[in-house]
Amino acid sequence: MPQKVICRECGEVMYEGDLLRSPQDVIKKFEGKCPKCGKDLGFDGESVQVKPCKS
Ligand SMILES: [Zn+2]
Numbered sequence: 001m002p003q004k005v006i007c008r009e010c011g012e013v014m015y016e017g018d019l020l021r022s023p024q025d026v027i028k029k030f031e032g033k034c035p036k037c038g039k040d041l042g043f044d045g046e047s048v049q050v051k052p053c054k055s
Pocket of ligand 1: 007008009010011012034035036037038039
């Protein structure tokens with residue numbers, strides 16, 4: 001099932017797609033910060049939310 005990883009702070013979608021990725025991978029890709037609100041996401045995955053995508 002497609003999933004998306006969003007910032008808990010602002011709701012920015014940081015990853016969306018079929019490929020299952022861990023939140024940590026996505027956070028790493030953005031160097032630990034939300035590209036929109038600049039929140040320091042840390043690397044434990046607690047600052048992001050993983051949700052199923054409904055198309
Ligand atoms: Zn954000």
